[in-house]
Amino acid sequence: MDINKVKKQWQGLTTAIEEVDYAVSGYDYNLSLERDKVRDLAVLMLDEGFYLVGLMAVHVAPAIEMVYQFAYHESRCRVMARTSVDENGEIATISDIFQGANWHEREVRDLHGVVFIDHPYLHPLILAEEDVDLKPLLKAEGKVKNVDAIRRKPPEPAPEPKPKVVPEVKPEATKNQEQS
Amino acid sequence: MSMDIEVLEDSSHHRYVLNMGPQHPSTHGVLRVLLELEGEYAMHLLPVLGYGHRCHEKIAEFKPAKSFMPNTARMDYLGALIYNHGFAQLLEKAVGIEVPERAEYIRVITSELNRIQSHLLWYGAYLLDLGAFTPIMYAFDDREHILDILEDVTGSRLTYCYFRVGGVSKDIDEKFVTKTRAFIDRLRSRYSLYETLVNGNVILENRLNDVGDLNPHTCNRYGITGPLLRGTGVAYDIRRAEPYSIYSQFDFEIPTATKGDCMASFMVRFRELEQSLRIIEQALDGLPEGPVMAAKVPKKLNIPAGDYNSSVESPRGELSFYLVSDGTDVPYRLKVRTPSYSNLSVVPEMCQGMLISDVVSAMGALDLVIPEIDR
Numbered sequence: 001m002d003i004n005k006v007k008k009q010w011q012g013l014t015t016a017i018e019e020v021d022y023a024v025s026g027y028d029y030n031l032s033l034e035r036d037k038v039r040d041l042a043v044l045m046l047d048e049g050f051y052l053v054g055l056m057a058v059h060v061a062p063a064i065e066m067v068y069q070f071a072y073h074e075s076r077c078r079v080m081a082r083t084s085v086d087e088n089g090e091i092a093t094i095s096d097i098f099q100g101a102n103w104h105e106r107e108v109r110d111l112h113g114v115v116f117i118d119h120p121y122l123h124p125l126i127l128a129e130e131d132v133d134l135k136p137l138l139k140a141e142g143k144v145k146n147v148d149a150i151r152r153k154p155p156e157p158a159p160e161p162k163p164k165v166v167p168e169v170k171p172e173a174t175k176n177q178e179q180s
Numbered sequence: 181m182s183m184d185i186e187v188l189e190d191s192s193h194h195r196y197v198l199n200m201g202p203q204h205p206s207t208h209g210v211l212r213v214l215l216e217l218e219g220e221y222a223m224h225l226l227p228v229l230g231y232g233h234r235c236h237e238k239i240a241e242f243k244p245a246k247s248f249m250p251n252t253a254r255m256d257y258l259g260a261l262i263y264n265h266g267f268a269q270l271l272e273k274a275v276g277i278e279v280p281e282r283a284e285y286i287r288v289i290t291s292e293l294n295r296i297q298s299h300l301l302w303y304g305a306y307l308l309d310l311g312a313f314t315p316i317m318y319a320f321d322d323r324e325h326i327l328d329i330l331e332d333v334t335g336s337r338l339t340y341c342y343f344r345v346g347g348v349s350k351d352i353d354e355k356f357v358t359k360t361r362a363f364i365d366r367l368r369s370r371y372s373l374y375e376t377l378v379n380g381n382v383i384l385e386n387r388l389n390d391v392g393d394l395n396p397h398t399c400n401r402y403g404i405t406g407p408l409l410r411g412t413g414v415a416y417d418i419r420r421a422e423p424y425s426i427y428s429q430f431d432f433e434i435p436t437a438t439k440g441d442c443m444a445s446f447m448v449r450f451r452e453l454e455q456s457l458r459i460i461e462q463a464l465d466g467l468p469e470g471p472v473m474a475a476k477v478p479k480k481l482n483i484p485a486g487d488y489n490s491s492v493e494s495p496r497g498e499l500s501f502y503l504v505s506d507g508t509d510v511p512y513r514l515k516v517r518t519p520s521y522s523n524l525s526v527v528p529e530m531c532q533g534m535l536i537s538d539v540v541s542a543m544g545a546l547d548l549v550i551p552e553i554d555r
Contacts, residue, residue, distance in 0.1 A: 024273055026489035051400040053491075054517040058504050069489070069502065069517070073396075073409075073416040078489065100402035103525045111237070126230045126554065136238050137513075149506045150513075152486030 001048050001072060009044055013037045014081075025152075027069075027078035035083045035091050038068070042094040042101075045070050050079070052098040055105070057085075057112040059139045060147040064112055066091060084147075085114050093119040111137040194218060202231050206309040206540045209550030213527070213543075215536065222539050225528045232554040240514035245271055245503070246345055246481050248514070253339040255518060256552040258298035259494045261291045261334075264343035269424060270490035270501045271345045274483045282470040283347035284426045289360065289463045290330060290342065292456040296367070297326040298495035299449050299456075306446075306544040307378060310387050315378050322367055329359045345481060346474030357464055364457050371454070379450065388443040392530055392542030395440050402529075403522035406497025407452065408546065410436045411444030418493035429466075430459045442545040449547070481509050496520050496547050518552040 010017055010031060018030040033041060045052075053069035063084040070079045085091045093116040095102040105116045106125035113135040116122060124132050139145075201212035210231035216224035236255060240248050252267045253260035265287055272279060279287075300323040304316030327337045333352050334342035342349055378384060399409045409416055415434040419427040435451035437444035483505040491500040497519030504513040523546045531539045 024276070025487065026270070026273060026491065046400065049400065051405075052403045052522075053498065053500055054403065054502075054515070054522070056502065056513075056515040058513045067487075067502070067515075069500070071491075071498075073414050073421070076422050078422070078491070080487070080489070098401055098403070099529065100404075100522050100525050103521065111235075124230075126233050128230065136235055137241075145506050145512065150485060150487070150504050153484065 001074065001077070003077065006044075006048055010041075013041050013044065022076070022078075027080055028076065029079045031079060031081040033081060033083050035066075035086060038066075038081075038083055039092050039094055039097065041081055042068075042097040045079075046097055049073070050077075052094075052100050052104075053078075055094075055101060055108065057108045057114055057137070058150065059112060059137065059144060060150060061144050062147070063087070064089065064114055065147060066108075066114070068094075088115070089113060090115045090117055092117050095119055111135065113138065195223065200536075200539075202228075206544060207550070208305065208548055211524075211548065211550045211553070213539075215539070217536070220535050220537075222531055222534050222536060225531050225539070227524060227527055229550075230554055232551045234555065236555045237514055237516060240511050242510070244481065244509045245483060245511050245514075246509075248511075249343070249345075250339070250341040252516075253341050254551065255516065255555055256494060256496070256499075256520075256549050257338055258301060258549055259294060259496070259499075259552075260338065260340040261287075261294040261330075261342060262492055262494045263499065264340065265291050265425065266490050266492040266494075266499050266501050268343040268345055269492070270488055270503055271481060271483070273490060274486075274488040274503065274505065275345075275478075275481055277346050277474050277477060279347055279474055280471045281426075281468050282351075283472045283474075285463050285467050286348050286352055286472060287343060288425055288427065288430075289352075289460050289467075290333070290340075290348075292460045292463075293326050293330060293360070293363075294340070295495045296453055296456050297323045297330075299453055300326075302449065302495075302547045303374075306547075307384075309540055309544045310384065312378070312381075312384070315374070318370070318373065318377070322370060325359075325363050325366065329356060329363060332356060332359075344473065344477075346477035347472045351472045357467070360460060360464060364461055367453065367457060374450070379447075385443065387537075387541050388441065388446055388545070390439075390441050391534070391538045392442045392545055393440050394526070394530065398526065398529070402526045404497070404526060406494070406519050406523065406547075407445045407448040408523055409497070410434065410448045412440035413438040418491050418498055422491060424490075424492060427459075430462050432456075432458050442541050445545050482507065483509065483511070494519055496549065496552075497523060516555060518555065520546070520548050520550075521553045524548055524553060 014031045014033040016032040020030050050070040050072050053071050055068045058065045065084050068081040108114050110127040195218050198215045201207040202210040212228040214226040215222045236251050252263035300319045304319030307315040331337050334340045396412050396414050415436050417434045432455045435448050485507040488503045500517040502515040503511050506512040
């Protein structure tokens with residue numbers, strides 16, 4: 001795999017490509033893409049010899065975020081590709097490209113209620129059949145954070161010392177007050 | 181085996197469905213597989229999961245990340261320390277805690293001991309599935325030594341919670357080192373026993389050769405990792421590909437085979453025993469003095485907002501913890517990608533058209549641990 005060639009192909013599919021510090025984050029590339037490009041990306045990754053590590057959902061506002069993780073055998077290249085589901089909570093399946101996604105998608109359907117369009121057998125896998133609408137990993141109302149809240153903050157905003165020190169202590173203090 | 185037999189309406193009259201599990205000895209825990217049979221051939225397989233589901237990922241969202249450590253041990257009960265390792269490392273990376281060198285050495289030594297005992301249990305239990313009763317006695321005899329060694333230092337025999345964010349909970353002593361060295365010699369002296377008793381056995385060869393074929397492309401499509409992947413000729417091991425902890429300092433090989441059948445992964449696992457011993461030996465030789473816990477680990481571990489991934493090589497393949505944080509000490513979302521989950525998902529494709537007895541061979545070669553699949 002020639003990473004520069006792959007990157008060029010990513011550019012056509014993604015809205016943003018971010019190189020991430022492996023020492024902190026544990027992966028190399030962070031791709032953001034529109035939801036209709038998910039299948040194209042999966043085809044590209046399979047052709048380039050990546051394997052599907054897994055896929056998962058995060059319940060954030062405004063829409064549930066889907067994260068697809070790929071990795072490569074011959075050299076270190078761990079990729080997170082993220083997109084969001086549409087207003088009906090639906091997204092296209094990639095289980096016909098990466099067959100391993102079949103179960104991961106069924107699990108996401110169980111835990112988050114995301115519906116995968118054209119999935120061959122979207123039947124409860126992890127949960128019991130009677131719990132099909134339980135969606136246990138959806139956050140309680142009021143607990144759902146905006147997607148910006150889970151994004152990595154830009155490193156060291158030099159001019160003011162506040163963001164470095166204060167957020168370490170302050171949320172703790174306020175949180176304790178809330179609890180008591 | 182449950183005798184829940186029903187005639188299918190939509191296929192020819194001699195097809196019927198047989199429930200294998202959830203209490204079947206060769207499903208190792210509570211896995212159920214629906215077999216649609218034609219005679220003794222499995223024409224269609226449908227694994228049914230979730231009997232041991234505890235929703236660890238939901239539990240993780242309700243308490244400080246640090247206190248999730250015992251839960252990790254209860255997913256894969258055979259690789260508890262490796263799960264500890266992956267999770268501790270995830271938080272250390274995210275918060276930026278330096279682990280003392282001695283602690284890293286101890287982590288590697290105990291993790292590799294854990295890997296050996298997992299392989300030994302698989303070795304015995306797999307052969308038991310295949311109808312050979314004797315080997316499990318020998319394997320458990322060896323495994324018992326590891327459990328004793330680890331019990332002294334961790335306090336438990338199976339679901340260890342020994343690693344902490346920033347190090348390990350207790351230092352190892354001279355007794356640990358002596359016992360571990362004695363174990364290395366012991367296991368090495370047993371290879372010839374295993375080889376003459378099992379590995380060249382004609383029944384074993386007939387049961388494993390050309391059964392459960394995999395190839396690298398199939399592995400990519402399903403996300404199969406670990407000894408199964410290495411059995412297809414791909415030398416992929418996270419300890420080498422993305423060296424974590426101090427694995428880059430050790431000299432070890434990644435055993436591979438080329439055929440991709442059950443025999444290939446069988447031999448890969450067997451040869452991995454020696455590689456783990458080599459790592460332990462080198463780690464014991466180079467064991468530095470010093471503290472086993474980082475000096476300053478904050479009591480409340482606020483994880484900066486963002487997402488973090490930590491992948492380690494479990495006895496069964498790639499284990500990844502993926503944490504999404506909103507800046508507090510409680511994870512916003514934690515995803516555990518377990519190797520057996522992806523490995524098992526190939527069964528419907530891999531076992532289609534097999535004899536029932538070959539299905540047992542093929543599923544045993546996956547080295548399944550059901551609680552890590554169900555989580």
